[in-house]
Amino acid sequence: MASLRPSLALVPKVVGRRQFSLSSRMRMKDNWDQEALPGSNVPFNTNSKWGLATTLILYISSAVAVPFFAMRWQLLKKRAG
Numbered sequence: 001m002a003s004l005r006p007s008l009a010l011v012p013k014v015v016g017r018r019q020f021s022l023s024s025r026m027r028m029k030d031n032w033d034q035e036a037l038p039g040s041n042v043p044f045n046t047n048s049k050w051g052l053a054t055t056l057i058l059y060i061s062s063a064v065a066v067p068f069f070a071m072r073w074q075l076l077k078k079r080a081g
Contacts, residue, residue: 039046044055 044052046052
C-alpha cells in the first residue's frame, strides 16, 4: 500500500464527477444572443405581420374544424351503411 501513495497523489480527489458548468457554458456560447429573441423558438416566420396572421388563422381554424369534419364523416358513414 505504501507504494501506491505517490501515484494516488496524482488522482483528483473527486473522481467521476462531471462538470456540467463547462458544458453549459459551451452551449450558451454558441447562440446565446439568438435564444432570447421573440419568435426564435417557433417553426414559422414572425417577421411579416400579414404572413404571421395568415399562418395563425390557418393553424387555429384547422384545429377547430377537424372535430366538425370528423363528425360529418362519421354521420355520412353511418347513413351510407
